[in-house]
Amino acid sequence: MTSALPAPAALQRGVPLLFVLIWSTGFVVARYGMPHAGPMAFLALRYLLSVLAFALWIAWAGAAWPRGRAQWGHLAVTGLLMHGGYLGGVWVAVKGGLGAGMAALIVGLQPVLTAMWLSVMVGGAQRVRPLQWSGLALGLAGLLLVVGHKLNLGQAAPANIAPAVLALASITIGTLYQKRWVAPCDVRTANTVQLGAALLATAPLALLEPYTITWHPEMLGALAWSVLVLTLGGSSLLYMLIQRGAATAVTSLMYLVPPCTAVLAWWLFGETLTPLGLVGLACTVVGVALVVRDVPPAPRGPLA
Numbered sequence: 001m002t003s004a005l006p007a008p009a010a011l012q013r014g015v016p017l018l019f020v021l022i023w024s025t026g027f028v029v030a031r032y033g034m035p036h037a038g039p040m041a042f043l044a045l046r047y048l049l050s051v052l053a054f055a056l057w058i059a060w061a062g063a064a065w066p067r068g069r070a071q072w073g074h075l076a077v078t079g080l081l082m083h084g085g086y087l088g089g090v091w092v093a094v095k096g097g098l099g100a101g102m103a104a105l106i107v108g109l110q111p112v113l114t115a116m117w118l119s120v121m122v123g124g125a126q127r128v129r130p131l132q133w134s135g136l137a138l139g140l141a142g143l144l145l146v147v148g149h150k151l152n153l154g155q156a157a158p159a160n161i162a163p164a165v166l167a168l169a170s171i172t173i174g175t176l177y178q179k180r181w182v183a184p185c186d187v188r189t190a191n192t193v194q195l196g197a198a199l200l201a202t203a204p205l206a207l208l209e210p211y212t213i214t215w216h217p218e219m220l221g222a223l224a225w226s227v228l229v230l231t232l233g234g235s236s237l238l239y240m241l242i243q244r245g246a247a248t249a250v251t252s253l254m255y256l257v258p259p260c261t262a263v264l265a266w267w268l269f270g271e272t273l274t275p276l277g278l279v280g281l282a283c284t285v286v287g288v289a290l291v292v293r294d295v296p297p298a299p300r301g302p303l304a
Contacts, residue, residue: 024260033222038211039091047199079194085170135290139255145280
């Protein structure tokens with residue numbers, strides 16, 4: 001089921017903020033769930049349950065499936081990159097001992113890589129303007145201030161960094177690929193195809209892990225939140241943002257995730273939020289505002 005009517009303006013403005021808040025809970029979920037399962041096993045369960053949840057939603061709503069084999073193929077590629085590669089890389093890196101601050105900093109390079117690619121390889125209307133470059137630089141500086149006290153260079157062994165770099169490449173390429181090749185379609189069926197592809201790639205890897213699953217309440221809670229909020233909510237919002245917005249503006253929102261995560265960690269776990277971290281949070285917000293302020297509105301497509 002698609003909608004031809006534009007959503008209210010207030011809702012449109014609130015979607016990016018809601019996405020950042022939801023996406024920021026990812027590290028919180030990892031903190032609860034990762035001690036009780038291997039990263040691939042947890043993610044495979046998350047993908048499987050998410051596919052089942054979307055299937056029920058699609059059957060109830062009568063949502064339309066993507067048209068043509070080409071679109072199914074493009075969605076499968078983005079699923080392998082933006083779910084399998086990105087989440088798999090981050091979870092394997094953190095499980096292997098890479099600090100959350102270092103992982104956040106590596107993945108936080110995505111807006112810069114996206115802007116560089118668009119400016120050099122695409123140009124034209126997609127070219128990043130000087131004011132946006134200033135915003136990207138300010139956002140990166142703010143990110144470093146926020147997570148700087150969590151950096152542990154002693155954990156930065158190549159075996160730990162490599163999965164995080166894979167995650168960075170996957171989310172960057174996946175975002176650009178989706179913006180270029182995936183036609184607007186129902187977000188529920190699109191996500192189901194993406195998650196199905198990620199599940200097919202992740203499940204065999206889960207069988208090779210030397211970890212066992214412990215059905216602890218924290219594990220069950222983390223899994224439920226991952227499926228119902230992060231995947232059904234966060235991934236759907238990310239799909240919609242990429243379809244409706246300029247790639248540089250959308251990816252700049254990723255700068256806000258580590259600062260928001262730091263605030264959640266301070267609130268939930270009592271982790272220290274330093275004065276420099278607060279300065280960094282302000283710099284990041286201003287940087288993102290500079291990136292998105294002059295982005296023209298995207299044409300409206302048939303989204304759920």
